[in-house]
Structure formats: C-alpha cells, structure tokens
Amino acid sequence: MSQEVLRRKLLVCLIDAEMVYRTGRSQEELALLADIFADDLAGEDAETIDRAFAVHRRGSTRFPTPAHILAIIPQCRTPRYDYAALPMETEGTRTPGIGVVVTRALRGDEEARQEMARLMGQAMGVQAVRQ
Structure with a gap:
C-alpha cells in the first residue's frame, strides 16, 4: 500500500x-x-x-x-504459512480407478471395501485378512 x-x-x-x-x-x-x-x-x-x-x-x-x-x-496479523510445495512427480505406482473404488467403499459397497482392504494390505506389505 x-x-x-x-x-x-x-x-x-x-x-x-x-x-x-x-x-x-x-x-x-x-x-x-x-x-x-x-x-x-x-x-x-x-x-x-x-x-x-x-x-x-x-x-x-x-x-x-x-x-x-x-x-x-x-x-x-493473519498467520502466513510457508508450506513446502507438493512434488510434481509422485513415487510408487498409481492405481487406476482408485477414486471410484474409494467412493463406492465409503458408500457402503462391501465389494469395494474388500478391494480397499486388499490394496491397503498390499501397500503395507501384508496380506489382507478375509472376514
């Protein structure tokens, strides 16, 4: 000013x-x-x-x-946060269609929830346990 x-x-x-x-x-x-x-x-x-x-x-x-x-x-003064920029390139592999699976799982679709459990287990290096 x-x-x-x-x-x-x-x-x-x-x-x-x-x-x-x-x-x-x-x-x-x-x-x-x-x-x-x-x-x-x-x-x-x-x-x-x-x-x-x-x-x-x-x-x-x-x-x-x-x-x-x-x-x-x-x-x-309004706080000014200095966040580091997110990287443009991501590490690891991408899972095509994950957004649809997550949305269906959140809406209660049991098949999508099982798929999410499998993907999370895979990401953590463990086998998903079937219920």
Missing part, C-alpha cells in the same frame, strides 16, 4: 477514534497524526491496521498512539 493511501486510511481511523474518545483534536491535528502513524505503520496491510484499531478501541479508554497500535499489531 502506498504511503498516501496508508495516510488516508489512517486519517479515517483517527477520525473514528476522535469520534469515540472526544479529545477535541482538529482536522489539521488529525491529518498531522495520520502522517506520523503512516511513517510508523509503513509496510502493514490495511486489514491488520483495521483490526489493531478495533482491538485498541475495545480495550482502551484513551486515544491511540502509534506505540499502542504497534504493540497490538502482532496479534492482529
């Missing part, structure tokens, strides 16, 4: 905070505060900032400062 977009976003958040806390700050003061907040919060995404202001509003009786919001931001 560009610095100007962030500044406008923060100006809206600060105007909302002024409406809640009624500190008597003028529009010019809020605009200056928005510049300060924008410098301190550069690099944060809009959703995280919104959540941080909301958390602050619910838990504080004082007008927010950059330090308040910066302290709250870590708990407001």
Whole structure:
C-alpha cells in the first residue's frame, strides 16, 4: 500500500477514534497524526491496521498512539504459512480407478471395501485378512 493511501486510511481511523474518545483534536491535528502513524505503520496491510484499531478501541479508554497500535499489531496479523510445495512427480505406482473404488467403499459397497482392504494390505506389505 502506498504511503498516501496508508495516510488516508489512517486519517479515517483517527477520525473514528476522535469520534469515540472526544479529545477535541482538529482536522489539521488529525491529518498531522495520520502522517506520523503512516511513517510508523509503513509496510502493514490495511486489514491488520483495521483490526489493531478495533482491538485498541475495545480495550482502551484513551486515544491511540502509534506505540499502542504497534504493540497490538502482532496479534492482529493473519498467520502466513510457508508450506513446502507438493512434488510434481509422485513415487510408487498409481492405481487406476482408485477414486471410484474409494467412493463406492465409503458408500457402503462391501465389494469395494474388500478391494480397499486388499490394496491397503498390499501397500503395507501384508496380506489382507478375509472376514
């Protein structure tokens, strides 16, 4: 998010905070505060900032400062998971039609369940036990 977009976003958040806390700050003061907040919060995404202001509003009786919001931001970030990509090539052999067999087995088809038991036993290196 560009610095100007962030500044406008923060100006809206600060105007909302002024409406809640009624500190008597003028529009010019809020605009200056928005510049300060924008410098301190550069690099944060809009959703995280919104959540941080909301958390602050619910838990504080004082007008927010950059330090308040910066302290709250870590708990407001959405977790980013870094999963390793699945390999494109699979190891082992493929079993054609396994999807149909699994679906039938899940729906209660006894023949398909026996086939699944046989395939699982084969995959684990054991013979399937007949019931």
